[in-house]
Amino acid sequence: MGEAVGEAAEPPGAGAPAVPLRDLGDGVMMPVLGLGVWQLSAGRETEQAVEWALEAGYRHIDTATFYRNERSVGAALRAGGIPREQLFVTTKWLPLRRDPAAEIGRSLERLGLDYVDLYLIHWPLPGRTGRGWRAFEAIRERGLARAIGVSNYGEERLAGLIAGARRSPAVDQVHFSPLHFPAALLASCRRSGVVLEAYSPLERGRALAHPVIVGIARRLERSPAQVMLRWAVQHDVVVIPKSARRERIAENARIFDFELAPEEMAALDRIDPGAAV
Numbered sequence: 001m002g003e004a005v006g007e008a009a010e011p012p013g014a015g016a017p018a019v020p021l022r023d024l025g026d027g028v029m030m031p032v033l034g035l036g037v038w039q040l041s042a043g044r045e046t047e048q049a050v051e052w053a054l055e056a057g058y059r060h061i062d063t064a065t066f067y068r069n070e071r072s073v074g075a076a077l078r079a080g081g082i083p084r085e086q087l088f089v090t091t092k093w094l095p096l097r098r099d100p101a102a103e104i105g106r107s108l109e110r111l112g113l114d115y116v117d118l119y120l121i122h123w124p125l126p127g128r129t130g131r132g133w134r135a136f137e138a139i140r141e142r143g144l145a146r147a148i149g150v151s152n153y154g155e156e157r158l159a160g161l162i163a164g165a166r167r168s169p170a171v172d173q174v175h176f177s178p179l180h181f182p183a184a185l186l187a188s189c190r191r192s193g194v195v196l197e198a199y200s201p202l203e204r205g206r207a208l209a210h211p212v213i214v215g216i217a218r219r220l221e222r223s224p225a226q227v228m229l230r231w232a233v234q235h236d237v238v239v240i241p242k243s244a245r246r247e248r249i250a251e252n253a254r255i256f257d258f259e260l261a262p263e264e265m266a267a268l269d270r271i272d273p274g275a276a277v
């Protein structure tokens with residue numbers, strides 16, 4: 001579980017190299033690049049972004065009940081015509097609602113899918129983790145989600161969940177960027193075989209002028225966004241940048257044909273030597 005493997009099953013879109021896959025166990029392979037769709041409006045904006053992502057070689061979409069655009073994601077995936085088994089769809093349980101077993105059914109209905117590839121607890125709720133996780137284990141056993149995981153779990157909470165679980169979470173999705181680098185969580189996920197997934201890997205667009213990032217981008221003739229995404233991928237972290245723009249969606253996918261040198265990785269690591277989740 002958690003090993004990086006080299007190739008994508010499907011050729012990517014124009015000019016973009018193949019997206020590597022991570023092994024989540026039980027034959028579930030997760031593309032290390034996905035499109036995040038938080039803050040894309042339901043309807044045309046979401047549909048178009050997903051369509052452009054498929055065109056650029058993305059096969060992985062990250063949505064959530066909270067984002068209110070599952071229906072549009074589903075519509076765009078159907079319109080894209082890519083075989084279901086080549087897609088990787090994540091959605092998330094809104095923990096404010098009581099029953100994950102009922103909620104997954106509603107998400108699947110909105111997405112128009114029989115199963116999702118990854119179902120996440122969107123954020124931890126104090127005191128409810130054990131009960132919520134047992135419902136997640138049952139959802140996986142029923143085949144409604146091929147893999148199950150969590151989001152916004154720090155080291156301690158994650159260790160507590162694993163200790164009481166029949167099945168460990170496959171993924172922890174957390175804020176992860178050179179300006180928010182949870183190095184200790186990354187190390188503990190590696191030890192426990194949990195794949196770390198980066199949300200806000202571009203710091204929501206606010207770090208693209210950082211001098212260290214810009215300096216490396218200039219040297220490599222890449223964009224600051226590509227440098228930030230490549231840094232996360234070289235830490236074996238899955239990235240799900242969001243963009244509503246076709247050219248940026250394509251740009252964010254062109255991160256598998258260059259490499260950051262160890263000293264460039266170290267310089268980016270030093271921007272934030274260790275954030276708590």
Ligand SMILES: NC(=O)c1ccc[n+]([C@@H]2O[C@H](COP(=O)([O-])OP(=O)(O)OC[C@H]3O[C@@H](n4cnc5c(N)ncnc54)[C@H](OP(=O)(O)O)[C@@H]3O)[C@@H](O)[C@H]2O)c1
Binds near residue numbers: 038204223
């Ligand atoms: N689990 C959680 O609690 C959680 C929390 C936050 C996010 N997420 C997930 O993670 C995804 C990504 O995080 P995020 O949306 O917070 O932020 P992000 O991906 O770090 O940044 C998105 C911002 O960067 C801009 N951008 C994208 N590509 C760019 C490029 N190449 N050059 C310049 N600017 C660029 C976008 O603007 P344009 O759209 O105008 O291009 C947008 O404003 C979300 O969509 C969601 O799926 C999960």
